[in-house]
Amino acid sequence: MIICVVSDVLGEANNGTTIAAFNLINSLKKAGHDVRIVSPDSEKAGQINYYIVPTYTFGPLDFIVEANGVRLARGDSLVLMRAMTEADLVHVVTPLSLGRKAMKVATYLGKPITASFHMQAENVTAHFFNFQNIKWINNLVYHDFYNHVFRYADAIHYPTQFIRDTFEKAIGKTTPGHVISNGVNKEFHRHDIEKPANLKGKFLIYCTGRYSKEKNQQLLIRAVAASRYAEKIQIVFAGSGPRLKGLQALSAKLLPNPAIFRFFSRAELVDALSIGDLYVHTSSVEIEAISCLEAIACGLVPVINNARRSATRYFGLHENNLFKEDDYRDLARKIDYWIEHPKEKEECAKEYAGYSKQFDFDTCMHQMVSLLEETSKIKKEPRHGK
Numbered sequence: 001m002i003i004c005v006v007s008d009v010l011g012e013a014n015n016g017t018t019i020a021a022f023n024l025i026n027s028l029k030k031a032g033h034d035v036r037i038v039s040p041d042s043e044k045a046g047q048i049n050y051y052i053v054p055t056y057t058f059g060p061l062d063f064i065v066e067a068n069g070v071r072l073a074r075g076d077s078l079v080l081m082r083a084m085t086e087a088d089l090v091h092v093v094t095p096l097s098l099g100r101k102a103m104k105v106a107t108y109l110g111k112p113i114t115a116s117f118h119m120q121a122e123n124v125t126a127h128f129f130n131f132q133n134i135k136w137i138n139n140l141v142y143h144d145f146y147n148h149v150f151r152y153a154d155a156i157h158y159p160t161q162f163i164r165d166t167f168e169k170a171i172g173k174t175t176p177g178h179v180i181s182n183g184v185n186k187e188f189h190r191h192d193i194e195k196p197a198n199l200k201g202k203f204l205i206y207c208t209g210r211y212s213k214e215k216n217q218q219l220l221i222r223a224v225a226a227s228r229y230a231e232k233i234q235i236v237f238a239g240s241g242p243r244l245k246g247l248q249a250l251s252a253k254l255l256p257n258p259a260i261f262r263f264f265s266r267a268e269l270v271d272a273l274s275i276g277d278l279y280v281h282t283s284s285v286e287i288e289a290i291s292c293l294e295a296i297a298c299g300l301v302p303v304i305n306n307a308r309r310s311a312t313r314y315f316g317l318h319e320n321n322l323f324k325e326d327d328y329r330d331l332a333r334k335i336d337y338w339i340e341h342p343k344e345k346e347e348c349a350k351e352y353a354g355y356s357k358q359f360d361f362d363t364c365m366h367q368m369v370s371l372l373e374e375t376s377k378i379k380k381e382p383r384h385g386k
Contacts (some may be wrong), residue, residue, distance in 0.1 A: 006102040007093035027365035040073035075101025076332035089376035095149040100163035110382030115153040142170035158290040162311035183364030191274040202234040208291035211241030223331035225254040235259040273298035286310040
């Protein structure tokens with residue numbers, strides 16, 4: 001089967017959408033399918049089955065995109081026609097400019113279409129005039145996503161029931177949805193390694209994710225500063241992003257042990273998490289947070305922001321695995337609790353080890369491949385033939 005995967009954001013694997021797209025592409029190839037990829041990743045130009053489109057220019061707002069370490073594609077009908085003409089199915093990863101054009105071209109050609117939901121409205125509005133907390137503006141974004149992309153899809157992949165419910169409530173419609181986790185790669189499991197000499201005696205807290213407004217990493221810095229055990233705690237922020245300098249400055253100002261900021265490769269991250277003592281998830285906006293599940297798979301007990309717009313809160317198995325929404329003082333209390341109850345933390349880690357098995361990567365990818373295979377059987381008439 002020939003499958004055309006279209007993604008506005010695809011290049012360096014420094015964000016969840018890109019990683020999810022590559023995971024699906026590799027799983028489709030492993031299943032024996034011919035995958036044709038349309039993206040703005042100019043480094044793949046000339047490679048077989050890669051169809052490269054130019055990047056989109058936002059004028060004075062370009063700095064926002066560049067600061068997030070991504071390039072956004074500009075829709076190109078000719079490139080899309082070449083990639084899709086022989087395809088049995090088109091899969092759209094993102095509801096932006098290229099994804100929108102892909103929907104029109106795929107509909108024109110009469111191709112079965114699937115789409116994944118990897119982007120919350122707040123991922124857009126948080127970067128423009130701080131509109132992320134204005135409900136009616138977020139609802140407008142969801143209506144825009146639906147009208148230009150998702151209403152054309154024969155099947156929609158939602159990573160969590162939370163985001164399906166959120167989207168369908170916002171648009172007031174039921175969609176042809178399928179809830180499938182993005183899955184946790186099998187590489188994520190605890191390695192038996194010792195802390196390096198410079199970290200021995202420290203209580204290591206990891207927080208993984210992009211340094212951006214909606215991720216709220218400053219909550220962890222303020223919580224550790226308020227902790228009774230601030231002197232022994234070392235925070236490690238694993239990631240990259242536009243708020244790095246601000247977080248570094250706050251850390252240097254408030255913490256006796258300034259936080260470590262570093263981007264880790266997958267192998268490095270597994271080793272890093274394996275020597276950790278606790279994982280804190282501060283984000284107030286999240287569709288699934290595979291980063292939290294990866295930490296759990298590496299043996300860490302999580303403390304998660306109980307934020308109403310975050311699906312990650314559903315990973316909290318007990319009261320002490322959640323802190324009150326955006327409340328750094330309550331987070332400090334939960335951190336102190338786990339420091340003071342090491343045996344309970346060990347038992348909780350074992351419980352989470354069993355919990356994380358439902359997010360097995362191979363199982364989730366098999367479900368995704370099956371969804372695309374089944375949807376490809378839908379018979380549609382090309383618009384240009386009418």
